[in-house]
Amino acid sequence: MTDSVRELALKCKQAAVQVAELSENDKNALLRAMADELEAQAETVLAANAEDMKAAREKGIGEAMLDRLALDEKRLAGVADALRFVASLPDPVGEVTESHTSDKGFEIQRVRVPLGIIGMIYEARPNVTADAAALCLKAGNGVILRGGKEAVRSNTAIAACLRKALRDAGLDEHAVTLMEDLSREAMMEMMQLNDILDLLIPRGGEGLIRFVNENARVPVIKHYKGVCHLYVDASADLDKALDILVDGKTTRPAACNSLENLLVSKDVAETFLPRAVEALRKRGVEIVADEASRKIVPDLAEATEEDYATEFLALKIAVRVVDDVDAAIAHIRQYGSDHTEVIAAEDESVANRFVHALRAAVVMINASSRFSDGGELGLGAEIGISTTRLHAYGPMGAEALTIERFVLRGHGEVRHAESKAA
Template identity: 70%
Template sequence: MSAIREQALACRDAVQVVAALGTDAKRALLRDMASALQDQCAVLLAANAEDMAHAAANGVQGAMLDRLRLDEARVAGIANALRVVAELPDPVGVVTRRETRPNGLSIERVRIPLGVIAMIYEARPNVTADAAALCLMAGNAVILRGGSEAIHSNTAIANALRGALVKNGVPPAALTLVEDLRREAMVELLQLTDIVDLAIPRGGEGLIHFVAEHARVPVIKHYKGVCHLYVDRAADLALALDLLIDGKTSRPGVCNSLETLLVHRDVAAAFLPHAAHALRERGVELRGDDASRALVADMHVASDDDYAAEFLDLILAVRVVDDFDQAIAHIRRYGSDHTEVIATNDEAAARRFVSAIRSAVVMVNASSRFSDGGELGLGAEIGISTTRLHAYGPMGAEALTVERFVVRGEGQVRHRQSRVSGE
């Protein structure tokens, strides 16, 4: 038996223990996990410093390096996210629908854990803790396979969390960290159809494609975040500027940052020069179409590839659109079903935008940076689904459960059989 299969089987065995935990026991476990992270902060930061030094020596920079970095504030933030998850409603056992059929059968739809979740990620040590907390709160066990660039950070975090599991009488295999970083080991994990119930990749587009191509288990996919802000003709331009600056510059290396600005032609002359000045002050490079460049002379020429790009950097594609319909057509062509934003004071336009856009998150007069599990009330997120499966958008604990039918009767049968008397 391979080492990966052996680890996965131990994780599956641990599911039975986790699934049996009551709400209070899960809350206590998550609080102890949070405390363990803060108690071992120095150990975590030392491990992370080793990863950061190795990454820098290998030329890693920009968004990837930022996602890898830990400091005291980030460790405290990760611990706080676990405490928030601990206080969320327990999704397990929730009856989402109840009805009585004409034949007297009582039908309930009840949430139950998925089972074993395989989490494949890169350069994001916070995912080790977030994924563990959300899976455990939903009654699941988790197999974590992080990237080589974060192996020391992930190991230190996992060790701290497993200590809390042992303290609470939960098998440490309920949180299994795969330390074999060979791609062959990842592929084997993704093909354990008899053990793994769901795989969630979280990272760059290349990683997502690799997981989707090699997995035999169900996969939640999120390839990239090409997020748009459409400034409507009826927009409050000061409000729109705030949304633009926050969405593009507050943290450009994350998937909910803005990548493209669309501006209605009627307000372009009033909005674009001021917006360009504010963005230039913050180091943003602008790439636009002819109409945008006519208003902002030093803007670079945008290519078709720019409108499809997830820059994850201080770069913004810009286009002036003739009307609402052209904005929608642009988003449908270039968007990634992640997050789209409209700035408008026209309620009818807002309703049309929400109706026309199929993205997982649609914002009206709010920053794209709120497209985040923590900000949307999930405590933390295990990922963002842009595939229309059982979950769509940021995924919290509830998205790690499924509904099943519980049927109660009083002897009802579908086909009445005539009784045969014995002789």
């Protein structure tokens, strides 16, 4: 008989207590052993993946999804290397983030501890099974993985390697728990376990994330979408602005940190827009634009209201001419998704106005939105990007899987003097 979802989660909770107490060295050795095991079992994992691919093709699944699902020797080596890379990152657990002595005489520290157990709900990519487990373990947490049905054989084979490394280290393998029951009912059950799970991180399309958020009783970190803007100010260096535009729109249009909207100050629109249109069109970008832009470049298609709120995830961009930085701010407040916003400006006070007025997770001056990524921002690796302002905001690394608590070291201090008379 298989365990119920609650029983599985309770076993993971038990195992997580052990993981929370591991030393930095033991955690890193464990992650490296997992990488070794994945490489040793490459044949088994790739055979499982081949079966997933065969079944997916028979179901008529599209090419983009097949590509996300596919593993080969090189990709699998990449997964193992990612585990070793997480091992090389600093350990957030035990970090003292603040320390002072109270006027009462005791010492107060704020110290990072693991969150506990993290539930990951994700779609096709089997590498997430290893990546997410690695970051959760690095931060001293247990993890419950609920992957997509298409990747079930690949995920099972990868999780078996991770669990073997746990057992070999004398640890409880339930610290990494893969959900076997992939029914919607089992997922719903998992999302209600707020007495066991500390956090849910859904990774996938906006539909999945909304579904999880609307049905979960466990707290959820949400990554809705990236409707990212570039505003080119009157003070911009237009060469830089053009580089940033091309990099942000064309180098990986399906990424959430790619640009979806270009706002141009009316003072430079006549100079900048024709150059921008030429550079984008040369790279196959479809452009829709407002009335003012179309007066400057007449053959542009008309942008609808909806275009400005859409995450195209494709070679398409919506363009608008605005009066100044305040008009750009107003537009972004209305249409932005709090992911990443960029200004190209040489006037520092204008740039600072933009940074100050917008509360997106990442705000940039004169740099490509494509840098909005855990690795590029110095987090080492990334378990997700939060677009809501609770617990974590923007790219999340291992540190975001911990929480600061208080440790107080005293010498018998009491709050009321009369207690001393005891």
